[in-house]
Amino acid sequence: MINCNHTRISRRCGFTLMEVVVVGALMSLLLMLFSAAWQGFARPTSSAVRRARLIREAGLLVEALSRDVGGSLAEQPLGNKETSRLVGHTVIAGNELRLCFDGDPADEIANWALPDTVITWTLTGDRIVRSNLLSGAVITVADSVDTFTVVDLPAAVQIQVQFSDGELTRDLTLEAVVP
Numbered sequence: 001m002i003n004c005n006h007t008r009i010s011r012r013c014g015f016t017l018m019e020v021v022v023v024g025a026l027m028s029l030l031l032m033l034f035s036a037a038w039q040g041f042a043r044p045t046s047s048a049v050r051r052a053r054l055i056r057e058a059g060l061l062v063e064a065l066s067r068d069v070g071g072s073l074a075e076q077p078l079g080n081k082e083t084s085r086l087v088g089h090t091v092i093a094g095n096e097l098r099l100c101f102d103g104d105p106a107d108e109i110a111n112w113a114l115p116d117t118v119i120t121w122t123l124t125g126d127r128i129v130r131s132n133l134l135s136g137a138v139i140t141v142a143d144s145v146d147t148f149t150v151v152d153l154p155a156a157v158q159i160q161v162q163f164s165d166g167e168l169t170r171d172l173t174l175e176a177v178v179p
Contacts, residue, residue: 050165054144057163058172061128061142065159068119068130069176073101084117089178091152097121097159099178110179123148128161 073084088100088110102108103115112118118133121141128142144163151158159174 047168050168054163054165054168054170057142057144058161058170061161061172062174064130064139064141065121065174065176068099068121069157069178073117073119087116087179088112089152089157091150091157094150095123095148097150097157121148121150 069086071086073086085102085106085108086099087102087108090098090100092098097120098112099119099121100110100112101117101119103111103117105115110116114134117135120131120133122129122131123145126143126145127140128145128148130139130141131137142161142163144165145161146164146169147160147162149160151160153175156175156177159176161172161174163170163172
């Protein structure tokens with residue numbers, strides 16, 4: 001830079017064109033280096049967030065299915081353990097699970113109609129939905145689901161779920177003994 005504290009008119013004040021070009025080139029180089037470094041830091045973080053989200057969705061699904069398949073009807077208030085007991089199940093087309101809970105009075109038979117409560121588990125879009133056919137309550141249990149397959153085994157039900165978020169996929173297989 002040129003010092004402008006003198007009285008001669010022949011000298012100019014300010015930066016030369018060459019100084020401005022060099023500083024501009026250095027700033028561009030630094031900006032490219034910082035943006036490449038930032039992308040390197042952001043990629044693992046976003047991947048970890050997606051993995052954590054899929055794990056959370058799988059955990060919510062396992063908790064809700066365990067409660068139902070374990071014989072506990074979530075909507076039933078505490079009290080008589082004979083009512084709202086899981087008394088039957090059926091698999092429809094390999095992608096829908098229906099559970100029948102005994103109504104009041106308890107008869108230990110899956111009637112699939114009143115007074116029994118029927119709960120369905122289905123894949124709707126990319127969500128697993130739990131529906132109570134008696135009350136009409138519909139709850140989204142898990143998001144980011146690609147496949148939901150139910151296999152009726154001789155003494156159990158096997159549920160296979162595939163979660164995905166971008167290129168990341170997680171498979172979950174549950175097997176439960178049900179009446």
